[in-house]
Amino acid sequence: MPSYIVVGGQWGDEGKGAITAYLALKDEPEVIARGGVGTNAGHSVFINGKRYAVRQLPMGFMQTKARLLVGAGVLVDPEVFFHELETLKDFDVAQRVGIDYRCAIIEETHKQLDRSNGHLHDKIGTTGSGCGPANADRVMRRAKLARDIKELEPYLTDVAAEVNDALDEGKLVLIEGTQGFGLSLYYGTYPYVTSKDTTASAIASDVGIGPTRVDDIIVVFKSFPTRVGAGPFPTEMSQEEAERLGLIEYGTVTGRRRRVGWFDFELARYSAKLNGATMLALTMIDKYDKNAFGITDYDKLPRKAKEFVEGIEERVGVPVALIKTGPELEHIIDRRDVI
Ligand code: GTP
Ligand code: IMP
Ligand code: MG
16 A cells, blocks of 8 residues: 555544554655644654654654655644654654645734634634634635745755655655544534544645545544544543543643543444545554453454454444554554455
8 A cells, every 4th residue: 555544533532643653663654744734633652651742743753764744734833843843852853854835834823812712712612722713814815834934944845746756656655634534624513623624535635645646544433432622422421431431531732631432333434434444443442341452463352342343344334454452552453464
């Protein structure tokens, strides 16, 4: 698969960071490009017991041989960008990162508006990262672009050209989506959504490749989906139930407690269909069946976990190729060769 896209199938935070990190190290893509909205996304990953979080740079940063690109569709917050160059300096990211010169910029005023506007902050429950207001300015055609910011100059590039050239040369390109299907401006639970489409087609456009250039689409689902912010969540469970099941989580960007629910097969089926999924990834199966923790061989999964995976494959109609069984990178079952 010369090019593949990883996207979220629920309301974000499905564990795309952990899946992407695994793929980045295992498959050794030469190019890793990030699509999606912007710094509203938070991805975290455990590497050798240490937690790393990114909001702006590609989550595949730990693959030190890869070029790291931020596509033109992604909003750039220079403050977050430079902060991450610093926090990830062990991985030599500054030498490898490229930002498309057409990325729109998140300014302080966007962040202030996102945090003070009643509709955005109180009703929708946005992340306060300034993404919605920055995208609004972009649509009004008055947003600044990365090419207008002097400090970003050393990192500017034509991401679309780089990605297409890499594909022409037969290189492996890993493309990262952010947020999740239920947060899509078009297909999600409007108005409780983010400021752009979040499906695989949008992610391809964000990095500048046409639909014919995408070989595989991996849609990531979490065994117990979560949602932060307001909006419908048909399978939501009570806070007490979530506590009883040990499912308490807090957001990477906002620190807000995540609402938790049961796996929604209908949503999963619809989301896989509209994303054009060729494979699924399932995370947090150890939360569903604690005996699944750390298992790396599908045949060794306990019956309860296996039945869950088979139920998803049957009802969604797409094979579950990757299964995360714990927080560390090696806690994963990779069945891509048998599906
Ligand atoms: P995305 O936004 O989709 O990237 O998810 P996220 O990174 O926002 O989720 P979060 O920040 O909550 O991080 C998920 C954490 O759970 C990371 O530290 C992962 O290492 C960890 N994790 C990922 N998959 C599993 C899993 O299958 N089981 C357990 N126990 N932990 C996991
Ligand atoms: P915004 O994208 O900051 O405008 O927020 C709009 C909605 O999307 C809110 O409900 C946010 O909580 C949600 N959201 C945006 N990005 C993410 C994400 O990366 N993970 C989870 N929820 C998100
Ligand atoms: Mg997240």
